[in-house]
Amino acid sequence: MTTLTPILSENWDRADSYTLEGYRATGGYQALRKALDTEPDALVDLVKQAGLRGRGGAGFPTGMKWGFLPADNPKPRYLVVNADESEPGTCKDVPLMLANPHVLLEGIAIAAYAIRSHQAFIYVRGEVLHVVRRLRQAVAEAYEAGIFGNDVLGSGFDLEVVVHAGAGAYICGEETALLDSLEGYRGQPRLKPPFPAVAGLYASPTVVNNVESIASVPGIVANGAEWFTAMGTEKSAGFGFFSLSGHVANPGQYEAPLGITLRELLDMAGGMRPGHELKFWTPGGSSTPIFTDEHLDTPLDFESVGQAGSMLGTRALQLFDETTCVVRAVGRWIAFYAHESCGKCTPCREGNFWMVQVLDRLERGEGTEADIDKLLDICDNLLGRSFCALGDGAASPVMSSIKYFRQEYVDHYEKGGCPFDHTRSTLWGDRATTTGGNQ
Amino acid sequence: MSEHQNTPGTGTARFPDDVVARLEPDAKEIIARYPRARSALLPLLHLVQADEGHVSAAGMAFCADQLDLTLAEVNAVATFYTMYRRGPGGDYQVGVCTNTLCAVMGGDEIYSSLKEHLELENGGTTEDGKVTLEHVECNAACDFAPVVMVNWEFFDNQNPETARNLVDDLRLGKDVAPTRGAESVCTWKQASRVLAGFDDGRGGEGVQAAGPSLAGLKLARERGWRSPPSPSTNPQTTPSAQSPSDPNDLPTRPSEEEGGAQ
Structure with a gap:
């Protein structure tokens, strides 16, 4: 039986989890100290060895992305965090940034050091005001504590971090559209190649990584690649958030090894809402082909979901019961x-x-x-x-x-x-009609 | 298609000098954050929206002047992004998620109930200037469906009755608290200023996490489930049921990278 592995969400039940003090009290920023005593290239190799794959949907190996930056390009290098979470069904990065922004910031410091970048941007969607506040507050705390700015923790490494709020465009979650948007243009995707690693932000070598990918790095640095590969499958290593929403008894965030099945997750989440059956679901957001109850035992890893005809995507499991058209x-x-x-x-x-x-x-x-x-x-x-x-x-x-x-x-x-009565699908569809309806 | 228009024959609309003088220091501060000035365009548009409540022709001209761009270049960007209002709106932007999951869970019923209650169509504003109603796309809170946003703060697990009460309270000027957010909703202009990158000091308000965000953690605590122990503290790993090839499940041998880390 697969069990949950709370890692990024481990401190979320602390009231001060989003503060620097609260994060440090649970071991925060120790991985950064370790990283700063390591050769940058060794960190890239570590992330490659861990087999971390992008958590923003495409699943491209994060360490390989870092390794693609050309060594001989004299332009500045940029790290851009894709916090433009907008894929329908996807709701993991927002609660992560609300509850634990410092794990992201620690990951940014490590990743920037590893790729030898001195300027990072967090491109966060504009429609989440309190996330913008929390991120900016956490970044300010990090500057004050010497984690960002000149001479990071006395290492001689310099890093500037800017929180940049978008303005409402799903397409900016696509990495090249995001870069155009960050440059102050309409967010329209670029033809690839060249890939951002060669010509990204301001036509400079750039790494664009999802929030959860970057936030997974401190754990890998602290505990090693084998700790990470002990979770998940051979080709889909590690853990991730599985976000259950819709007609499920207990919707929410379930942090688990990749390869867990919906049957296992549904069991943990109390099943479908009482008296109803699963009809169809998305394994990774609306852009991934839907599944049915035939796929309850499909391991939710990149390979198995692909073989079953869909994509793991962002592990955004939107569950719909038989009342849904x-x-x-x-x-x-x-x-x-x-x-x-x-x-x-x-x-x-x-x-x-x-x-x-x-x-x-x-x-x-x-x-x-x-x-x-x-x-x-x-x-x-x-x-x-x-x-x-x-x-x-x-x-x-x-x-x-x-x-x-x-x-x-x-x-x-x-x-x-x-042929469907849409009111039966609502959150209150099974209750006495006291809340809905006309006035 | 743009609703922003220069008045024909009168030249480009401009902010009065005192407005320019007031906004210019903020604009310079925004521009200074970026390696290249044009990157400041989105936050500058949030800034002029914070001042006027929407992005006017004069606001776009201000951005163009600050960045040495043409008005057409700024207009092309301002009209691409849906968060910039093209005309005056209410103090509170009430957005009902009607993307598939929220719609199915009751977002459609909430939205039609609010339209009827407020006698508004999509994008309309109440006569008292308090509430602008619109339907919005997925706002990354699907586990709290159906969701209503007010000035981009979360109001989780709504139904038609709670949503009607919410807009009534907003119109009555009562303090309204988001489910996960600041202790009370700020105004549209105040929110726009935060998005431009000027703190309102409220990041510490509100809960760190709630309800569904904690569902998995709570269950793991109840059942004693944990992530595998760190090799440095305990050499024994927890075998994962999903690891068909798990040959190295005793990671006592330091990896090269860890060796390099010492």
Whole structure:
């Protein structure tokens, strides 16, 4: 049986967990001291050996990303933390930064030292005001304590850290769009290559890492690569947050080794809400093809989820029970992609716009068989045909829902309307009607 | 498509000199944070929004002047990002999440209830200038669904009744406390100033974590589940059930990296 491994969340039940004092009281910043006595290249090797893979969705090996910075480029190097958590279903970095911002800051100091960068940015989405406050307060504490600034902890290493608030654009979670945004432009993805390691922020060598990836580094430095690889699977090492939301008895953050299954997680979370059954779920956010109850025993690691036809993504497990209309759910996701498409690539900009129209009429019961084929045709023209993964992500829920629930699309137009009572899906749908309804 | 427009024939709208004089020191401070000035554009737009409550043509001209950009360059950026209001709005921006998960969990019912209660359409503002209502996309609090944001502070696990009470309290000028955030909601302008990078000293207010954020930790505490011990304190590791290849589960041999760390 897999058990939970609270590491980044270990101190979250301390009222002062977000303060420097509270973090230090639980061993915080000891890994930084150790790191500063280590050769930077040895730290890169350590993270490679640990097999840490990016926790922002793509799963690229973090140490390899660090190792790609060209040694002979004389320009300054930058570390950029992607704190633009916006993928529907993903809700791990925000509580982490609220409760334990210093583990991120310690990771930043170690990572910057390892890649020989003297300037780091935390690009945090603007729509989380208190997270911005907490981060800025923690950064100020770190400067005051000599953790940031000149001569970090007396090591001779200098590091400046800036908290930068975005302004509302999902696309800025894509690393090259984020860099354009941080440079003060519209957040539109760049064609790769060149990759950020070669030409990133200000066309300088840049590492862009997710919050959880960077926050995982202090533990690896403190405890070693083998401690990390003792958790997870061979190719998906370590631990991560599994964020359960939706029709589950106890939604929330469950920090566990990669490779845990939804069956195990559901057991820990008290199962689905009483009297209901799992219908479909996302393993890693709305951009990952949906799963059904057939996949309860799929190990949630990069390889197994991929083999089962989806992606581990951000381990954002949105669970929907039998009261949920899949056409409505998918239609709402596509409305999101249409809203958030940056407009640069025609397949994404136009494809999502038209899929919203088609899904809306299907949901209203005004569609036809041809509409289902039309959706698949549009997806065929979306997938793999845009600069970034937003277009690919939009195809995921459409194609996978038609694969598993084609009959439900058919039912809508055969019955001339949505066969579901949406109020039954609500948080209060099973209670006496005292809270909802009209006035 | 922009709602920002220069008044035809009258040249570019400008802030009065006293406003420029007041905002310029803040603008310089923002610009000084970055290796290249243009990176300051997003926070500068938050700054002018903090002053006016929205990003006006004059506000964009101010940003353009500070960064030596054209008004068109600033306009292109300001209209790309949804957090910049293009016209006046209320003191409190009430955003109901209607992305799939929150919508299914009741966000749609909350949103339609508030539209009816406030007699507003999306983006509309109450006549008293207090509340602007909109639906928003996923705000990274899915385990607290359905979620309502007020000036980008979290109001978790809402329902139509609590949401109606919330907007009523905002309109009555009562102190309203987010579920996870400061002790009371600040105004839209104050929030914009924090986003521009000027602290309001409230980072220490509110809980560190609540409810679902602690679900896994609480269970682990109850059942005595822990992460594997550090090799430096205990040579025995906890075998993971999910490790098909776990040949090194006694990591007493210091790795090269750890050796280098000494």
